[in-house]
Structure formats: C-alpha cells, structure tokens
Amino acid sequence: MLHVDLDQFIAAVEVLRRPELRGKPVVLGGDGDPAKRGVVSTASYEAREFGVHSGLPLRTAAKRCPDCVFLRVDAETYDAHSALVMATLRETGCPVEVLGWDEAFVGVETGDPEGFARGLAADVKAATGLDCSVGIGENKLQAKIATGLGKPAGVARLTGATWFPVLGGRPPDAIWGIGAKTTARLAALGITTVRQLADADPRRLAGEFGPTTGPWLVLLGNGMGESAVDPTPYVPRSHGREVTFQRNLADWPEVTAQIRRLARQVAGEVTDRPVARVVVKVRFAPFITVTHGTPVPAAQQRPPGAPRPAVEPLPLAGAAASGSATGPAPEQWAATIEQAAQAALEKFTPGRPVRLLGVRVEFADRPE
DNA sequence: TCTGGGGTCCTAGGACCC
DNA sequence: TCTGGGGTCCTAGGACCC
Numbered sequence: 001m002l003h004v005d006l007d008q009f010i011a012a013v014e015v016l017r018r019p020e021l022r023g024k025p026v027v028l029g030g031d032g033d034p035a036k037r038g039v040v041s042t043a044s045y046e047a048r049e050f051g052v053h054s055g056l057p058l059r060t061a062a063k064r065c066p067d068c069v070f071l072r073v074d075a076e077t078y079d080a081h082s083a084l085v086m087a088t089l090r091e092t093g094c095p096v097e098v099l100g101w102d103e104a105f106v107g108v109e110t111g112d113p114e115g116f117a118r119g120l121a122a123d124v125k126a127a128t129g130l131d132c133s134v135g136i137g138e139n140k141l142q143a144k145i146a147t148g149l150g151k152p153a154g155v156a157r158l159t160g161a162t163w164f165p166v167l168g169g170r171p172p173d174a175i176w177g178i179g180a181k182t183t184a185r186l187a188a189l190g191i192t193t194v195r196q197l198a199d200a201d202p203r204r205l206a207g208e209f210g211p212t213t214g215p216w217l218v219l220l221g222n223g224m225g226e227s228a229v230d231p232t233p234y235v236p237r238s239h240g241r242e243v244t245f246q247r248n249l250a251d252w253p254e255v256t257a258q259i260r261r262l263a264r265q266v267a268g269e270v271t272d273r274p275v276a277r278v279v280v281k282v283r284f285a286p287f288i289t290v291t292h293g294t295p296v297p298a299a300q301q302r303p304p305g306a307p308r309p310a311v312e313p314l315p316l317a318g319a320a321a322s323g324s325a326t327g328p329a330p331e332q333w334a335a336t337i338e339q340a341a342q343a344a345l346e347k348f349t350p351g352r353p354v355r356l357l358g359v360r361v362e363f364a365d366r367p368e
Numbered sequence: 369t370c371t372g373g374g375g376t377c378c379t380a381g382g383a384c385c386c
Numbered sequence: 387t388c389t390g391g392g393g394t395c396c397t398a399g400g401a402c403c404c
Contacts, residue, residue, distance in 0.1 A: 009404095029372075030372065030373095037370090037371090037372080038372055038373095039371070039372050039373090040372095041372080041373090041404090054404085055371085055372090056369095056371095057369055057370060057371065057372095058369095058372090059369055059370085060369050060370085063369075073372090073373090075374090099403090099404080100374095100375090100403085100404050101404075102404080103404075176402095176403085177401095177402070177403085178402085179401060179402050179403085180401090180402095181400080181401060181402085182401075182402090209379095210378080210379065210380090212378075212379090213378070213379080236375080237375080237376065237377095238375070238376085239374090239375090240373090240374080240375085241373085241374090242372085242373060242374085243372095243373090244371095244372060244373085277397095279397095279398095286370080286371090287370080287371060289399085290398085290399090291397095291398060291399075292397085292398080293396095293397070293398080295396090355371095356372090356373095358373090360375090
C-alpha cells in the first residue's frame with residue numbers, strides 16, 4: 001500500500017503560478033484578509049518557521065508573521081491541479097483511491113516498493129511541478145503514517161516489524177483516526193501511548209467507547225487496518241454551504257433571510273440528485289453549535305436535471321399534469337429546498353447572536 | 369487572538385411497532 | 387392500573403479528517 005501526499009499543496013500551487021513567491025512565507029486562508037475572521041488552510045514551510053500552521057486564526061498568523069504573504073483560497077485552481085495529479089497516478093495502471101485534493105492511496109505489487117514510490121513522485125513532479133511524499137505500508141494506516149515520516153519530498157516505510165519501534169512510545173493521537181478527545185479519554189483510563197493502546201483489553205474499551213469503536217481502537221494501536229484500495233469514483237453523501245459572519249447577527253429576520261439565501265445557493269448547486277433531508281446549522285455566540293433538519297417529501301425530491309424515473313410516481317389527485325420529463329422547474333426546486341430549510345429553522349430557539357449559519361442537503365440516493 | 373469551510377462516519381436516545 | 391422485551395427508524399450531536 002502506498003500513500004501519496006502533496007507537500008504544502010495549495011501553497012505550492014500558488015508558488016507555481018506566482019514564481020516570485022518562491023522562498024517566501026505564504027499563508028492561505030479565508031479571503032486573504034488576515035484582519036477578518038478565518039483560519040489558516042495551509043502555510044508554506046517558510047511561514048511555518050514563524051509558528052503559523054493549519055487551523056491557526058488568521059489574525060494570530062498576522063501577528064506572528066506580519067511579513068507573510070496572505071492569499072485567498074482559490075478552490076477551482078486547486079481542483080484542476082489535483083485532477084492532474086490523480087490522473088498521473090492512474091497512468092501507472094494501479095488502483096488509485098482519492099482522499100481529497102492532495103492525497104491518494106495506490107495499491108501495487110512490486111519487489112521494490114521504495115523504487116516504485118520514488119518513480120511515482122518523479123512522475124508527479126514532471127507532470128505538475130509539485131513535490132510529494134510517499135508512505136509505504138502493509139495497509140492504509142501504516143502507509144498514511146509513513147508519509148509523515150518521509151516529508152518533505154521523501155519516501156518512508158512502516159511495517160508490522162517497525163510499527164512499535166517507531167510509534168510505540170508516541171501518544172495515541174499519532175494514529176490516523178484518533179484525535180485529541182479520544183486521546184484524553186484514553187489517558188483517563190491510563191492509556192497514554194500507542195503501545196499501551198495495543199495491549200489494552202478490547203472488552204474494556206468496548207465498555208468505554210462502544211462495541212464497535214472500542215475494539216477498533218485496539219486494532220489501530222496494533223497498526224492494523226484496511227488494505228483494499230477502492231478505485232470507484234467518489235460519490236458525495238451530502239452537499240452544503242456555511243458562512244461565518246464578520247459580525248454576529250443580532251436579529252432573527254436577518255437570520256431567516258440568510259438561511260433563504262444559503263438554501264437557494266445549495267439548491268442551485270444540486271441539480272441532478274434527489275434530496276432526502278435538509279439540515280440547518282446555527283452557531284450561536286460565543287461558539288455553541290446546534291443543528292436541526294427536516295425531511296423533503298418523497299413527491300418533491302426530484303431536482304430539475306434528474307433523470308426521469310423508469311416508473312413515474314402516481315400524480316397527486318387534482319394536481320395539474322406538469323408534463324416535465326426532468327422534474328420541477330428550477331424555481332420550484334429552489335422553493336422546495338428553501339421551505340425545508342425554513343421548517344428546520346423553526347425548530348431553533350432564537351436568542352443569542354448568531355455567528356455562523358449553514359444549510360446542507362443529504363442525498364436520497366446515497367450508496368449503501 | 370477566539371475558534372473556516374468542506375465533508376464522513378458513529379453513537380445515543382426517543383418514537384414507534386409488535 | 388401498571389408496564390416486558392425486541393427490533394427498527396429517525397434525529398442530533400460528537401469526533402475526526404483535509
């Protein structure tokens with residue numbers, strides 16, 4: 001199993017199209033204005049020298065590094081570069097499983113995985129000008145963690161034999177899938193290292209974390225994990241939009257208007273898949289997040305561009321025959337999503353100022 | 369110096385049914 | 387007048403990742 005991860009991906013793409021940025025501290029995040037609410041998406045290695053890293057508030061980044069170049073995140077450009085990287089990986093003929101803009105698993109049978117990995121990195125560099133690191137493992141977990149050991153622009157390998165020598169003494173959050181919260185809960189049980197997690201009793205952790213998650217954590221501690229690459233195209237389960245306001249919204253009519261706007265935006269972006277549910281997210285000041293959802297009635301689930309079903313649903317009694325082969329008109333579809341969002345919004349208790357609003361649709365045709 | 373925006377998956381608890 | 391046990395489905399929230 002190989003894991004390919006582009007180095008400082010979106011900062012590297014910006015340097016490609018603006019070569020004068022090479023060698024400078026570059027910070028990507030928000031709309032590029034470090035005085036606004038927002039966090040760092042990616043910092044170049046030069047910017048990291050100043051203590052700027054992903055997730056840091058932009059205002060803090062500007063204080064730590066006043067001379068950093070701040071740029072807005074330009075998703076369309078990164079989409080295009082990402083597609084070129086993934087196409088390059090697929091040219092090997094190996095199965096490729098895309099994880100995001102800048103990561104993929106590649107499955108390969110070879111007697112020389114390091115050599116193959118170096119070749120892969122060279123191919124990506126030649127095709128795109130971008131550096132990547134490659135991790136090698138017996139499964140996805142080992143490969144993913146190995147990549148971090150090889151950065152930047154290197155190749156590293158983890159195996160069942162090297163897992164504990166390398167990771168045994170590290171805290172559990174060194175493992176992909178274990179974060180700060182789980183690490184804190186494990187510490188409360190006296191488990192503070194990967195080695196201790198591996199040696200823990202799965203039944204004890206089942207009591208603490210649930211029958212599935214508990215034993216799964218022990219497997220992770222032992223470096224075990226999925227080893228099949230899924231090359232099938234990614235099919236989204238949901239799609240949404242959210243905004244954090246520069247100043248909190250104090251009055252509810254403004255909240256209602258913003259939810260209507262977001263719902264219409266999402267409806268316009270979802271043109272060919274049925275929607276089962278619309279979920280509204282409200283983040284109240286200071287940082288309290290609440291979500292509520294409403295189902296979209298079956299009779300209204302077909303968006304304007306959706307293919308005509310093999311068997312037409314029975315028309316409602318008294319409803320005028322629409323004669324449409326492709327579902328309701330865009331305006332009618334937008335109204336459907338907007339009304340569902342408004343219904344979800346009515347489940348909230350207005351009161352505190354609102355910091356963030358979001359609208360998300362969950363698709364009715366989710367696989368499995 | 370308050371803490372983005374895009375997602376996925378799992379769990380707990382309530383509703384409901386037999 | 388009080389109250390079982392199993393099962394499923396839906397919803398909200400938590401945790402995590404890039």
